[in-house]
Amino acid sequence: DIQMSQSPSSLSASIGDRVIITCQASQDISNFLNWFQQRPGQAPKLLIYDASTLLPGVPSRFSGSGFGTNFTFTINSVQPEDFATYYCQQYDSLIAFGPGTRLEIK
């Protein structure tokens, strides 16, 4: 089974900061990676698929990159509504989620 890890597990940021989250797969998953946002009390929301493609309607301050085993999720200029938990998910072999990164207000 493919295992996913994320770093950091939590971070604090101020409005306007740039935030970077990394995700690592235990084996090569090509670009079969999603990034989700989950706000408290809500279902997860898909932001990025195929490692770097934004869903329509997702603000351009969100971006993703990477291939193989190492991936990065970036928020340029964090906004108040971005404080949430973020998960990576591989879909190269079945499905597996990373443990999540909680983004909090500093």
Add this chain to the structure above:
Amino acid sequence: EVQLVQSGAEVKKPGESLTISCKASGYNFASYWIFWVRQLPGKGLEWMGRINPRDSSTNYSPSFQGHVTISADKSITTAYLQWSSLRASDTAIYYCASTRHVPWGQGTVVIVS
């Protein structure tokens, strides 16, 4: 509208059976896998398993294999997650999702106590 709508919250006793549902609309249900995700209180997302509605083939996470059953009825574009004997540790929110880029279901809260 493209959506997944799940059945309502459930409160059950240990040992009881339960089936929760996920109704899809607005897209070709049979063309995309449906998968189920568990979220324990205050914890992360766990993939449970998936079903291909076209032929009802399934895959399960080893963590859930044998404890839950995933099924689907493509005639009514609905997927199901079933337990034959619930445990207190099954208390969680359960989400359904599609491999098509549609919003996840709203989640079904299951309390076993």
